[in-house]
Each structure stands twice: as structure tokens, then as C-alpha cells.
Amino acid sequence: MEIKIGIQETPRELVVSSSQTPDEVDALISEALDSDDGLLRLTDDKGRKYIVPSGRIAYVEIAPSDVRKVGFAS
Template identity: 55%
Template sequence: MEVKIGVQHAPREIVIESTQSAEEVERVISDALAGKAPLLSLEDSRGRKVLVPSERLAYVEIGEPAARKVGFGAL
């Protein structure tokens, strides 16, 4: 699951590949935005944690990962 996080006053977005389902990610994000959690905490596919202060969230985009193309075939 690909998750893009926009942070206020930051020029680039954070992009992580998470093994969590879309429903789990959405629940964590809604808890952070509702003030139930001071930090948005997500774990990527390699086991690293990403922590973002809830009040600094600009947007969060949840989507499927893009398939990587391998080889030299015609596009």
C-alpha cells in the first residue's frame, strides 16, 4: 500500500510503502486528525516507523503501489 503524506511548511511529501491495509491506515490517520493521537505513526514495508505531528498534516493520499516494470521490452 503506497501512502503519501504532505506536511505543512515542507517542500516535499513523504512517500512510504506500507504492509498495512487501507482500512488500518485510514483508521490511524483519522485518529491522528481527530486529536486522539498526537502523532501519525505508520510503519513501512522494511519495518521503519514514520512519525509526523498530527497538527502538521496537510494531506494524506492512500493508494495502491505502482507496478515496477522490469526488462527492455517495448512500452
């Protein structure tokens, strides 16, 4: 699954590839917005950790990973 996070006053979005379900990611985001420290913590498929201040989040897009086709199509 691919998670895109738009951060305020930043021209690029943060893209995280995760094996978590959309419901799990939704719960993590809601929890981060309601928590005292206000940090969203995500871990990608390769074990890298991302920590984003929830007060700076502009938007979050949760989508299935794109399946890229190789070769020529007619």
C-alpha cells in the first residue's frame, strides 16, 4: 500500500510504501492527531521509520500500490 503525506509549507509530499492495511493506517493517523505528543509514526516495507508532526500534516492519501506493467501493450 502507498501512503502519501502532504506537509504544510513543503513543496514535496512524503511517500511511504507499507504493508499495513488502510484501516491500520487510518487508526494510526487518528491516534496521532489526538495524542499528546502529536507525532505520526509509520514504518515502511524496508523497516525505515518516519516521524511526522501531526500539526504539520496537510493531507494523507491512502491507496493501493501501483502495479507497474513491463513491456509493450497493444
